[in-house]
Amino acid sequence: MYRQQILDHYKxxxxxGELEDPDIEHVGENxxxxxxxxxxxxxxxxxxxxxxxxxxxxxxxISQASASMLSGELRGESLSAVQEMDRDxxxxxxxxxxxxxxxxxxVLAEKVAQDGVAIHKGxxxxxxxxx
Ligand code: FES
Numbered sequence: 001m002y003r004q005q006i007l008d009h010y011k012x013x014x015x016x017g018e019l020e021d022p023d024i025e026h027v028g029e030n031x032x033x034x035x036x037x038x039x040x041x042x043x044x045x046x047x048x049x050x051x052x053x054x055x056x057x058x059x060x061x062i063s064q065a066s067a068s069m070l071s072g073e074l075r076g077e078s079l080s081a082v083q084e085m086d087r088d089x090x091x092x093x094x095x096x097x098x099x100x101x102x103x104x105x106x107v108l109a110e111k112v113a114q115d116g117v118a119i120h121k122g123x124x125x126x127x128x129x130x131x
Contacts, residue, residue, distance in 0.1 A: 006095075022041055024116040027112065041116060053070075062102055062105040069094070070113065
């Protein structure tokens with residue numbers, strides 16, 4: 001049983017849709033199921049503070065709810081704070097215990113956001129997949 005909050009974010013995703021002129025735009029998939037999430041990020045003039053985040057995606061309740069919650073959490077954060085996040089932050093955010101399979105669903109949005117930030121900083125990123 002998922003918590004009510006996860007179902008709510010799945011059924012009524014926050015910040016769903018594309019941003020018109022994003023500073024960061026990146027897509028990734030969970031290769032186990034083919035589900036995808038694309039994240040869009042708009043930065044403040046300092047090129048570091050996240051002003052707006054949105055996403056589009058196709059997938060299970062956990063992956064989509066995680067993207068929805070993360071889109072709210074990231075607003076106001078710095079790019080380095082995004083890069084420092086780990087899977088425990090996502091599990092805490094979701095508030096449920098997850099099997100290893102489900103953890104791949106949960107961290108997809110985080111991985112997409114982190115790889116998008118890395119690309120923005122000029123780092124090489126191969127195709128984004130949850131591992
Ligand atoms: Fe595909 Fe969860 S089953 S991301």
